[in-house]
Amino acid sequence: MNSMHYLYAAYIATWLIHGSYLTILVRKYARVRREMERLRK
Amino acid sequence: MRRGFTLLALATALLLSFALYEALIAAPTEQTMGDVQRIFYYHVPSAWTAFVLFLINFVSSIVYLIRRNPKADILALVSAEVGVVFCTVVIVTGPIWARPVWGIWWAPGDIRLTTTLVLWLIYISYLILRRMSTGGRTPVIAAVVAIFGALDVPLVYFSIWFFRTQHPSPVIGGGGSLDPRMAHVLLINWAAFLCLAWLLSWVRCELEVATRRVDEAQALESLRESSR
Numbered sequence: 001m002n003s004m005h006y007l008y009a010a011y012i013a014t015w016l017i018h019g020s021y022l023t024i025l026v027r028k029y030a031r032v033r034r035e036m037e038r039l040r041k
Numbered sequence: 042m043r044r045g046f047t048l049l050a051l052a053t054a055l056l057l058s059f060a061l062y063e064a065l066i067a068a069p070t071e072q073t074m075g076d077v078q079r080i081f082y083y084h085v086p087s088a089w090t091a092f093v094l095f096l097i098n099f100v101s102s103i104v105y106l107i108r109r110n111p112k113a114d115i116l117a118l119v120s121a122e123v124g125v126v127f128c129t130v131v132i133v134t135g136p137i138w139a140r141p142v143w144g145i146w147w148a149p150g151d152i153r154l155t156t157t158l159v160l161w162l163i164y165i166s167y168l169i170l171r172r173m174s175t176g177g178r179t180p181v182i183a184a185v186v187a188i189f190g191a192l193d194v195p196l197v198y199f200s201i202w203f204f205r206t207q208h209p210s211p212v213i214g215g216g217g218s219l220d221p222r223m224a225h226v227l228l229i230n231w232a233a234f235l236c237l238a239w240l241l242s243w244v245r246c247e248l249e250v251a252t253r254r255v256d257e258a259q260a261l262e263s264l265r266e267s268s269r
Contacts, residue, residue, distance in 0.1 A: 003074075003075055003076055003077035003141045004076055004077075006077050006080070006137050006138065006140060006141045007076055007077050007079055007080055009137050010080040010083060010084070010133075010134040010137040010138060011061075011065075011080075011083060013130075013133045013134060013137065014083050014087070014130050014133075014134060017126060017129055017130050017133065018126065018130075018237065018241075021126045021241065022241065022244070025241070025244050025245060025248055026244075028248055028252075029244070029247070029248045029251065032248065032251045032252050032255055033251070035255045035259075036251065036254070036255055036258075039255065039258045039259070039262065
């Protein structure tokens with residue numbers, strides 16, 4: 001594997017980690033909002 | 042509030058794009074390692090951002106123990122969680138950088154690598170404690186764990202001053218010299234990651250506040266149902 005592959009792997013891994021975390025937060029937030037709506041009714 | 046969030050999100054996206062361009066294209070190529078050294082612009086700012094977040098967690102935990110302020114507890118939880126995300130980036134990008142440069146993914150027994158892994162495990166344990174424990178004393182116990190956990194942060198940073206290690210010296214205050222153009226790109230990337238950390242913490246804070254409201258409402262609902 002040439003060194004550029006390691007460079008791309010590191011950058012992609014960084015964005016995958018941040019992207020996954022943000023996706024988890026957004027999904028949880030949507031679930032909590034739905035629960036709030038249900039409790040309001 | 043919403044406008045502030047949108048502005049921060051836009052500023053973060055712009056700064057991250059600019060920082061990426063600076064790291065991959067504008068920064069000079071390091072002579073010994075070549076292009077793979079550009080991992081440095083993500084690895085080091087992620088570590089610094091994690092340290093800042095763990096420091097916020099440390100201070101918030103002390104404030105919570107003194108004042109029992111729920112806002113301090115939320116800030117402690119959020120900073121630890123986002124800090125773990127940045128620390129995970131450090132743990133993942135480190136070996137990817139080490140493999141082509143040192144010829145190994147991990148140097149077993151190396152003090153910097155080991156203390157960083159221990160730091161990550163401490164905060165993972167902190168988050169597991171917060172998630173699994175449901176007692177009213179959980180925030181207090183978590184705050185105490187956080188204060189002891191934070192003691193590992195200076196150990197991680199200064200370990201390479203006092204022990205022989207495969208890891209290079211710190212770029213700031215470590216006696217090493219860094220090309221001013223590289224230092225400039227490093228600081229831009231750090232600013233971008235700090236903005237990202239702020240944005241993620243904002244979303245996580247909103248989520249935590251909403252979750253606590255829902256939990257209270259659910260508790261009230263079940264009380265009402267049981268009294269019928």
